[in-house]
Amino acid sequence: MEEEAEATEEMAQALRLLSPPPPSPSLPKLPSLPFPPRPLPCRPRPRRYAVRAAASSPHPDLDLLPFDGDASGPATTSIDVDSVTEAELKENGFRSTRRTKLVCTIGPATCAAEQLEALAVGGMNVARVNMCHGTHDWHLGVIRQVRRLNEEKGFAVAVMMDTQGSEIHMGDLGGATSAKAEDGEIWIFSVRSFNSPLPERTISVNYDGFAEDVRVGNELLVDGGMVRFEVIEKIGPDVKCRCNDPGLLLPRANLTFWRNDRLIRERNAMLPTISSKDWLDIDFGISEGVDFIAVSFVKSAEVISHLKSYIASRCRDKEIAVIAKIESVDSLKNLEGIIRASDGAMVARGDMGAQIPLEEVPSAQLKIVKLCRHLNKPVIVASQLLESMIEYPTPTRAEVADVSEAVRQRADALMLSGESAMGQYPEKAFGCP
Numbered sequence: 001m002e003e004e005a006e007a008t009e010e011m012a013q014a015l016r017l018l019s020p021p022p023p024s025p026s027l028p029k030l031p032s033l034p035f036p037p038r039p040l041p042c043r044p045r046p047r048r049y050a051v052r053a054a055a056s057s058p059h060p061d062l063d064l065l066p067f068d069g070d071a072s073g074p075a076t077t078s079i080d081v082d083s084v085t086e087a088e089l090k091e092n093g094f095r096s097t098r099r100t101k102l103v104c105t106i107g108p109a110t111c112a113a114e115q116l117e118a119l120a121v122g123g124m125n126v127a128r129v130n131m132c133h134g135t136h137d138w139h140l141g142v143i144r145q146v147r148r149l150n151e152e153k154g155f156a157v158a159v160m161m162d163t164q165g166s167e168i169h170m171g172d173l174g175g176a177t178s179a180k181a182e183d184g185e186i187w188i189f190s191v192r193s194f195n196s197p198l199p200e201r202t203i204s205v206n207y208d209g210f211a212e213d214v215r216v217g218n219e220l221l222v223d224g225g226m227v228r229f230e231v232i233e234k235i236g237p238d239v240k241c242r243c244n245d246p247g248l249l250l251p252r253a254n255l256t257f258w259r260n261d262r263l264i265r266e267r268n269a270m271l272p273t274i275s276s277k278d279w280l281d282i283d284f285g286i287s288e289g290v291d292f293i294a295v296s297f298v299k300s301a302e303v304i305s306h307l308k309s310y311i312a313s314r315c316r317d318k319e320i321a322v323i324a325k326i327e328s329v330d331s332l333k334n335l336e337g338i339i340r341a342s343d344g345a346m347v348a349r350g351d352m353g354a355q356i357p358l359e360e361v362p363s364a365q366l367k368i369v370k371l372c373r374h375l376n377k378p379v380i381v382a383s384q385l386l387e388s389m390i391e392y393p394t395p396t397r398a399e400v401a402d403v404s405e406a407v408r409q410r411a412d413a414l415m416l417s418g419e420s421a422m423g424q425y426p427e428k429a430f431g432c433p
């Protein structure tokens, strides 16, 4: 019976994720920590509330008292809350407080001031900007707009900057939003740089060693297998491929190559975790005072420690939390060391699914979430949570089950990517009122 009640509560919570409560307009400005109760550095001081734990109370709810200095009595502790949490606390008591925070990737579908405000009202805790896409000017616009919302309207939205990392990916399709690859079609993947428009059925690749590393017969996977090609001929910088699994090619999609069903990790595996572009982006993030830097394709704990020292030397008045994205074979091998060195982790299921067999992704997620909880580090579950909502206004049952499972695992946060960055229903996917 108790188990049933708990399952019902968890399910209700998962569904609340799809429609979190709006903040009360009458509430004061309350900046917050994005992942309580395991606070990360760099958030402004929130207003404090005293929570009298009603351990012996007949009521399961906790009494909330504004905390004005001294907490009185030994049974009193204090926690930090944001305005959305405060509204829910007042309405429902502590038991129904949303525990799972929401990270939202900002893109063309959500970068306007009113769109960002709608997400903040909907309960966005962290706005993520992905440095794979857009210019510094574009990111600056988003970061400043989020700061403005916090200052002028009392929201408490943190900013996460996500590095591009040493991912091998396609170019931007010469400005097209997508291209369809049909079964049997021949496409050229090339390391040459092209002027727009690109020659027909040609894709540029960002990694100079690509044409040397691949061999005839290798499989080329776009976005972890959403589209598959086979290498049929190499002609200098051009690699001729036949499409075996048709699908939609999206700008800057991830590319992996496989030989005998094994991911090829040769010279491409030697690429630095933090590229020269990433260092420029990190300097940009530091100067704009982002709250989190998420590091893509982490291979070892050392790179995290190195970045943390760099940030500490560049940024004395503010700490920036470093989140390790667990998405590569190497990051799974060195998982514990990486998580210990980081301020938190992200289960980046998109790229992970391109590096390990898809059917192993759920158990990898569970392992990472459990380990983070054990080490008391916040963990974000990311990618394809509501993927169908990029195109459709209602999620699939499987997606709802996936969201529910991540909440059940006690992930600290869930992250939307394409759903909020470029989908047709970003606010609906987020659950805006």
Ligand SMILES: Nc1ncnc2c1ncn2[C@@H]1O[C@H](COP(=O)(O)OP(=O)(O)O)[C@@H](O)[C@H]1O
Pocket: 105, 106, 107, 108, 130, 132, 133, 134, 138, 250, 251, 252, 253, 350, 417, 418, 419, 421, 422
């Ligand atoms: N700043 C941006 N500018 C343009 N498009 C973006 C931006 N951020 C995200 N997108 C779009 O949203 C999609 C999903 O975002 P994300 O998951 O962060 O990137 P990726 O697909 O490269 O892993 C991207 O493939 C891209 O089409």
Ligand SMILES: C=C(OP(=O)(O)O)C(=O)O
Pocket: 130, 132, 162, 296, 327, 347, 348, 349, 350, 351, 352, 382, 383, 417
């Ligand atoms: C979150 C992810 O990273 P990115 O969007 O940078 O590919 C992922 O791969 O799941």
